[in-house]
Amino acid sequence: MPLNPEDSKKFNELRENLRYADTVEEVDHYSEQLNEFRKELRAKGHVSITDLLTDDERIEYQELRTELKYATSISEVDYYADEIEKLFDRVRARDEVRLAKDENSATAAYAY
Numbered sequence: 402m403p404l405n406p407e408d409s410k411k412f413n414e415l416r417e418n419l420r421y422a423d424t425v426e427e428v429d430h431y432s433e434q435l436n437e438f439r440k441e442l443r444a445k446g447h448v449s450i451t452d453l454l455t456d457d458e459r460i461e462y463q464e465l466r467t468e469l470k471y472a473t474s475i476s477e478v479d480y481y482a483d484e485i486e487k488l489f490d491r492v493r494a495r496d497e498v499r500l501a502k503d504e505n506s507a508t509a510a511y512a513y
Contacts, residue, residue, distance in 0.1 A: 404442070404447065408442065408445075411438060412435075412438060412442075415431065415434055415435045415438055416435060418431045418434070418435075419431035419432060419435055425470070425471075428470060450489050450492055450493065453492050453495075453496050454492060458488060458491075458492065461488060462485065462488060465481050465484050465485050465488065466485070468481045469481035469482060469485065
């Protein structure tokens with residue numbers, strides 16, 4: 402279910418605030434705001450990619466986020482951001498396979 406325009410705008414603003422935070426305190430503040438908004442979206446029925454993480458993937462994600470938060474150079478930021486993106490790509494691929502299997506099952510059941 403796609404976000405409505407107001408939610409999409411708010412989400413993008415919060416994400417941009419986090420992206421351009423200058424201090425650890427600002428990162429913490431904007432992370433908290435973004436997480437609260439994500440909870441609101443979940444309550445409305447929206448699912449984020451982090452909701453699809455397994456327990457092991459969630460631990461890996463938290464470790465990468467911590468490393469990213471305390472990165473001291475652009476190359477470190479790029480590295481940890483790339484690692485998070487690779488993790489998300491694996492989760493997306495797994496979920497697409499699951500959805501395809503569900504769709505095939507539903508199509509097969511509907512055909513009979």
